[in-house]
Amino acid sequence: MDENLTLVWGKCLQFMRDNLNAAEDNTDLKKLENSFDLLFDNVQPVSLVSNNLTLLVPSDFYKEYIEDNYLSLLSAALKKNIGKGVKLWYSVMENKPAGQEKPITVNVKGKSISTPKVQETLPPAFSQNLINPFVVPGMKKVNIDSNLKADFSFDNYVEGESNKFASTVAKSIAKRPGATAFNPLFLYGGYGVGKTHLGHAIGLEVKNAFPDKVVLYLSSEKFIQQFVSAAKAHKQTEFANFYQMVDVLIIDDIQFLSGKKSTQDSFFHIFDYLHQNGKQIILTSDKAPVDILDIQDRIVSRFKWGLSAEIKSPDFDTRRKIIVDKLSRDGIVLTEDMLDFLASEVKTNVRELIGVINSVIAYSTIYKSDLSLELLKETINKIAANQKKVINIPYIQDVVCEYFGIQREQLLSKTRKREIALPRQLAMYFAKEFTNATFTKIGEEMGGKDHSTVMYACDTIKDVSKIDKELKKYVKELTEKIKQ
Template identity: 85%
Template sequence: MNENLALVWENCLHFMRDNLNAAEDHSDLKKLENSFDLLFDKVEPISLIDNNLTLMVPSDFYKEYIEDNYLSLLSAALKKYLGKGVKLWYSVMENKAIGKTQPITVNMKGKSIATPKMQESVPPKFAGNIVNPFVLPGIKKVNIDSNLKADFSFDNYIEGESNKFASTVAKSIAKRPGATAFNPLFLHGGYGVGKTHLSHAVGLEVKNLFPDKIVVYLSSEKFIQQFVAAARAKNQTEFANFYQMVDVLIIDDIQFLSGKAATQDSFFHIFDYLHQNGKQIILTSDRAPVHVMDIQERIVSRFKWGLTAEIKAPDFDTRKKIIVDKLDRDGIQLTDDMLEYLATEVNSSVRDLIGVINSVIAYSTVYKTDLSLELLKETISKIASTKKKIINIPYIQDVVCEYFGIKLDQLLSKTRKREIALPRQLAMYFSKEYTNSTFAKIGEEMGGKDHSTVMYACETIKDVSKIDKEIKKFVKDLNEKIKQ
């Protein structure tokens, strides 16, 4: 920093600090001074050119807090030591930690220049010496593991009002993969509603009807890992060639491609090749295409080419069918009142329902006790008393959205408006506080934000909650709601 600029800034800080009590109606001057020091300790003047003063601040929140609370005092100080007509700019260093991107420069009206995204990196603990699954088509016929679970067949898939449409379409696709109008098939719905089961069922049926067809199921995380490994080994061509051999490609949790620009580029070209050559693509997500954030628009438009089908949590009648089917396969029967009770009490996801059924069967087997309504009540009561509340990122997002009265797609958007940016920063902060997720993972779940953005959000909320009563109240209220 220029010595003259450093001296001017020091004088401005002294002036503002000396005039704090006059500018604010605050009975505790010492507390006000400590808050002021805590805030401006992380603000640094970096240039003064042609009456344009640029201050470096850690995040947008600092910029907004200064403008909301200290702008008149700061303007008076600048006028005193620099004269009239000083224009104030901010360099928001949300990406300073990574050392590879330029700062965002923002004027007092909040107009900003977008910051480039970080490229994907190899996930921690991902082995770089994995067996390369990629071979050139036409040179060698390989026996490819489809990664399909035999239990996830159509025979074991229970239809109901919540999934009938998706199931009917899936069966149609299995008979003519790539030859229907349902390409791609985009299945979306909440946790444990059967998206993965249905996509596996299509793959298994295709293998049954067309043994020579190559079917591959994998998670989006695995797809990303494979791409990164191929890129590091300079085998991107082999990576693309491998997937161009596939007749039915099934990718689970496609929303996790969010923010992965290079992987998205590769996926786009693979998608186009398969689609143009009559190959079937099946994708699953926890949200509809329009709500998948930070995915290239050209990819989102292709999600909509075929059919989008939502799978909802099972209704009462479907839950009863699932219970009967599961217990019949284990040679167990329930009375009508037991069946009604179990279907009523466990009303969330298919996965949770199966878990409770397994627990009931295990309890009956271990204690050599016949199933009864009393046993069901006792077992479910024990499960409820020992089951810990799962606090994960989606749950925290829901709590924050409900508290502030905003929608999830707003929270995950790129807008920097304070009424959305603040809830987003709070969601990031609590995601770090309550989960074991990395900064990168949190950023991914928050609409594909950089890990450095999450780091600064957490630091900002932690610091500002000490000096701002409103933010302190938000943190306290949300903390209580999350733990409820």
């Protein structure tokens, strides 16, 4: 790539990033900041000739996403760093079998021009005739139970701000498994936010569109158990052969490979074989790739080859959509105030929300009572009394806010006043103590703070509470309240 072109494009990216970072009060722009690196890491400048800049993008999805969300900002960056009258073109490189690549180039107005063919080249020492030691000659595909749940389809997946990006990418993959830039797709997020549902939805859609493809879903625990059994029986080769027949491999909770060195070795070779042969890999985890401990660097690097997409806890509007969708399928209609109450009461995850909805339906059916706001409140109170308290970040925030007599909005704000900053640090400290959330996740839940800010807060509370009697008292009393 031309050195000047690389420099110019780098300045354009920095201009866009700076403007997104500065948009503290613009919610829409702040949302775009989260997906900026994920998107533009896969975009490369190809040429800059006579004020015509051509960008190489992996697929039409990238082109459309840039035009829908970043075009104004990108145009401003090009105008500043290249000059007025610059024209933007896209070279779309779809993944197709060797010799069939047909990249197209279009400008933002849709006018097309011809461009040189774009190809990936193999290293000179690479032989096209390498023999894979795992493949048994003459082995044919066998019928494999996909282990997919029919209810976990895209039709039953409620989209909202917390999962829209991941859902859009998932649908793109389902149309062309193994033939997009999103391979592997690494879905991560907290408990019960819909990662598993989305993995199943991709598998179901693939099976529907491509009946001959072998799709397999399983948990990482099952994968580990199978490997251990194969190793004991000295059948590791047969184990690898089985997985290399799969066209779409979906593994849930991949973080549990942590510390399993032999299993990681086997997974690494299976991953490489599937990826090199255009097979789709979908992984879910409660942590981002870089936050998974005790796992080989070469595996983490492969997690980053495709796309990592976070699914967050559903916001109020998404929770409300989930309630309406679930109840409508059961023929139940609630009033607006009842819907608002339910959506406000359960703030953690989709699984807990559906559990509450099912309990309300069951209570109404058993006692033959018409659903009312009073009945909802009574039912939820009974559920809360009979269930073990779930300690999560929103709950910790509520306890800390009540203890210090401040509002949640203040806790999540950017103010550095001591009367707010100290409770915020305590909330971060307890979030790390009582939940499995990463520093990054805690920072996001605390108003979009950086992970380093959370680390500093945790270290500060831990160290200062040893010598400061007042802070020690806060930690002791809040610990008791959180555990109540």
